[in-house]
């Protein structure tokens with residue numbers, strides 16, 4: 618727990634430095650948004666974060682949350698992630714290892730994974746094309762373990778059961 622507080626201290630310093638460099642003022646609202654973001658180990662859209670922040674400070678506006686997320690991204694504390702539903706999500710970037718994502722198109726579950734082998738193959742492929750990679754995000758869409766199980770249970774349901782309607786996400 619103490620280590621976590623230390624980590625936040627470093628991230629707060631980075632944020633403050635970035636704010637000052639951008640000629641902005643340190644405000645209580647921005648600090649609240651930063652803290653809530655750091656406490657939440659999830660993939661959050663600006664709207665998601667706004668909903669959580671509002672519980673702590675009802676005066677914070679949606680635009681302030683959006684702009685602060687942009688500042689966090691510029692400062693290297695957050696990074697944008699696209700999960701395939703056309704929305705932009707944010708996750709922790711500072712002190713966080715690179716990883717890629719599997720996304721369940723049934724329930725929206727996001728699994729983070731890392732494979733040294735896949736990373737190396739990607740680099741080798743880029744090299745083959747004389748391409749200098751600066752960034753990548755690998756996204757695998759499919760059906761998670763739980764949903765696969767539910768699907769199987771459904772198949773063994775009595776005939777005449779309504780087929781389940783699936784909302785497909787569009788690849789953004």
Ligand SMILES: [Zn+2]
Nearest residue numbers: 716717736755
């Ligand atoms: Zn990767």
Ligand SMILES: [Zn+2]
Nearest residue numbers: 721724761764
């Ligand atoms: Zn699922």
Ligand SMILES: [Zn+2]
Nearest residue numbers: 708716718729
């Ligand atoms: Zn992630």
